[in-house]
Amino acid sequence: xxxxxxxxxxxxxxxxxxxxxxxxxxxxxxxxxxxxxxxxxxxxxxxxxxxxxxxxxxxxxxxxxxxxxxxxxxxxxxxxxxxxxxxxxxxxxxxxxxxxxxxxxxxxxxxxxxxxxxxxxxxxxxxxxxxxxxxxxxxxxxxxxxxxxxxxxxxxxxxxxxxxxxxxxxxxxxxxxxxxxxxxxxxxxxxxxxxxxxxxxxxxxxxxxxxxxxxxxxxxxxxxxxxxxxxxxxxxxxxxxxxxxxxxxxxxxxxxxxxxxxxxxxxxxxxxxxxxxxxxxxxxxxxxxxxxxxxxxxxxxxxxxxxxxxxxxxxxxxxxxxxxxxxxxxxxxxxxxxxxxxxxxxxxxxxxxxxxxxxxxxxxxxxxxxxxxxxxxxxxxxxxxxxxxxxxxxxxxxxxxxxxxxxxxxxxxxxxxxxxxxxxxxxxxxxxx
Numbered sequence: 001x002x003x004x005x006x007x008x009x010x011x012x013x014x015x016x017x018x019x020x021x022x023x024x025x026x027x028x029x030x031x032x033x034x035x036x037x038x039x040x041x042x043x044x045x046x047x048x049x050x051x052x053x054x055x056x057x058x059x060x061x062x063x064x065x066x067x068x069x070x071x072x073x074x075x076x077x078x079x080x081x082x083x084x085x086x087x088x089x090x091x092x093x094x095x096x097x098x099x100x101x102x103x104x105x106x107x108x109x110x111x112x113x114x115x116x117x118x119x120x121x122x123x124x125x126x127x128x129x130x131x132x133x134x135x136x137x138x139x140x141x142x143x144x145x146x147x148x149x150x151x152x153x154x155x156x157x158x159x160x161x162x163x164x165x166x167x168x169x170x171x172x173x174x175x176x177x178x179x180x181x182x183x184x185x186x187x188x189x190x191x192x193x194x195x196x197x198x199x200x201x202x203x204x205x206x207x208x209x210x211x212x213x214x215x216x217x218x219x220x221x222x223x224x225x226x227x228x229x230x231x232x233x234x235x236x237x238x239x240x241x242x243x244x245x246x247x248x249x250x251x252x253x254x255x256x257x258x259x260x261x262x263x264x265x266x267x268x269x270x271x272x273x274x275x276x277x278x279x280x281x282x283x284x285x286x287x288x289x290x291x292x293x294x295x296x297x298x299x300x301x302x303x304x305x306x307x308x309x310x311x312x313x314x315x316x317x318x319x320x321x322x323x324x325x326x327x328x329x330x331x332x333x334x335x336x337x338x339x340x341x342x343x344x345x346x347x348x349x350x351x352x353x354x355x356x357x358x359x360x361x362x363x364x365x366x367x368x369x370x371x372x373x374x375x376x377x378x379x380x381x382x383x384x385x386x387x388x389x390x391x392x393x394x395x396x397x398x399x400x401x402x403x404x405x406x407x408x409x410x411x412x413x414x415x416x417x418x419x420x421x422x423x424x425x426x427x428x429x430x431x432x433x
Contacts, residue, residue: 029055030318033062034306035081036092037074038339040252042274046339053331059318064088072193075383082106082309089315090322093139093307095130095378101307102133108308108316110137113323123327124364126371127344130303130379139305140323143332143341146360147374148201148292148300151258151266151276155286156183164290168205168234171293175241178264185241187263189249192394194268197376198238199393201267202231205294208372215375218385218419223412232404235397258287267292269302269377273356274340282354289356291363298370299363302377304341385418 032054038047044065051061066074078091093101101107114120114137120128123141131139152164160181165171175185188198204211206227213222222228239246249257251268252275258266259279266272273283283289291298306326308319325331332343333352342353342361350358363370373379375386392414396407 029058029060030315030321031060031062032089032315032318032322033064034090034092035064035066035074035078035088036306037066037068038092039065039067040275041278043271043339046274046335049335049338050326050331053325054322057321057325059322087309087311089312089319090306090308092304094303094305095373096380096382097378098131098139098305098307099133100382102136102138106309106311107138108310108319110140110308110320110323113137113320117324117327119327122345122347124344124346126301126364126368127303131305139307140326141344142304142306142326143336143339144344144360144364145269145271145302145304145341145377146299146363147197147269147302147377148204148295148298149268149270149272149356149360150290150292151268151272151287152290153258153261153264153286154284154288156261156264164288165293166290166296168293172237174265179241183261184245184257184263185265186238187254187258187266188238188242188246189251189254190246190398191248191250192390193376194251194254195235195397196390196393197269197374198267199231199235199397200300200375201292201295202234203228204292204298204300204372205231208298208370211300211372212380215380215389216373218381218415220412220415223408223415228408228411229404232396232407235393236400239397269340270342270356270360271340273354274338283356284354289359291359297363298372299360299366300372300374301364302374302379303344304339381418385414388414388418 036047038044047063047065054061066077068074074092075097081087087106098107119137127141127144131137131141150164157164160177162174162177163170165174178185188194200211200215203214210222210225210227213219214228251272255266255268255272255275256279257263259276259281270289273289276287281287290296308323327344329343329345329348332345332348336342336357342348342357342364346365348361350361353361375381375389378386380386381389389411392407392410396402
């Protein structure tokens with residue numbers, strides 16, 4: 001937890017690349033340093049779009065990009081920089097971590113911008129709740145990603161006369177057909193966060209209500225539930241499809257394997273769609289999107305957000321100007337077209353979206369009953385709980401001898417510990433935020 005880190009004053013060793021200006025500012029331009037983890041080829045294009053739009057507003061984006069999937073490295077670097085008194089003016093900060101940083105009093109409240117722009121009128125309710133802490137707007141939402149996205153190779157599926165699987169039984173059947181044809185069924189990595197992302201997709205097959213019991217409320221009873229046991233067993237089954245060839249690969253490498261036809265399917269957030277464009281591939285041409293098996297009615301979401309640090313109020317005018325710009329319809333549409341997500345605005349035009357984005361946006365728009373906050377991407381629980389859950393799922397995944405019941409007991413024990421030690425810590429969609 002950030003509060004414990006702040007109180008302890010423990011040092012964090014971090015190597016930060018020197019901020020590099022991506023635009024040539026005139027002498028009258030304001031300058032904001034932005035720490036983020038958008039470092040893949042497609043993410044860089046999306047970030048560059050923001051650089052250009054800010055330049056038009058006479059704001060110079062000073063880049064502090066930190067490599068690493070799921071923002072793991074960036075989070076450590078940010079803590080180290082704040083501890084050293086060198087906080088950036090803006091930082092990519094997502095999910096529950098927004099409330100953790102806000103509790104330390106380090107973030108700039110954006111109430112004036114949100115009120116003047118009437119953000120509550122056009123933001124989806126779940127997005128508005130996410131960026132608020134104790135009723136104050138503390139972050140700027142950029143886009144929504146659907147984590148439960150299934151990609152499949154259209155030519156391969158047509159050749160084998162396969163339909164995209166809509167249930168676990170169909171998933172197993174399609175995998176068997178692909179294996180018989182000599183094709184790896186699913187592109188997958190053994191990297192911890194990617195394994196846990198697959199697991200949360202398998203849990204979502206049981207619906208958002210049970211998903212929230214397990215990952216938001218962290219219920220020991222849910223950990224012992226037969227539905228959790230079945231998700232763990234299915235995780236083992238998917239691992240078996242690799243026939244011992246599963247390796248730890250970064251997410252861009254996993255996308256590359258799917259793009260090169262080395263696997264017939266991929267389950268990953270829709271940021272993968274943007275990376276597939278780097279291989280010259282497009283939805284409904286080389287591949288198509290569906291929901292992960294069993295989750296067609298649901299939206300497992302992660303939201304890109306930027307928060308502003310309040311250390312130097314000389315930057316406040318530029319920070320607020322940046323916040324106003326990032327939620328405009330044009331920036332929302334153009335940024336998400338490059339990033340692979342969808343706008344946070346309820347008034348977005350789905351006709352401008354590709355078929356994958358349109359399915360994501362329209363599903364999310366159905367409201368809280370179909371929405372599930374991604375545990376892996378910090379939407380569901382605090383950082384310490386998230387890390388421990390991911391480690392436990394990863395341990396089970398790697399150790400073929402570990403019984404399912406043992407993994408359930410260990411998760412339940414973790415949940416009891418968390419729920420004793422984190423009374424009052426905000427969780428996903430707390431009403432007082």
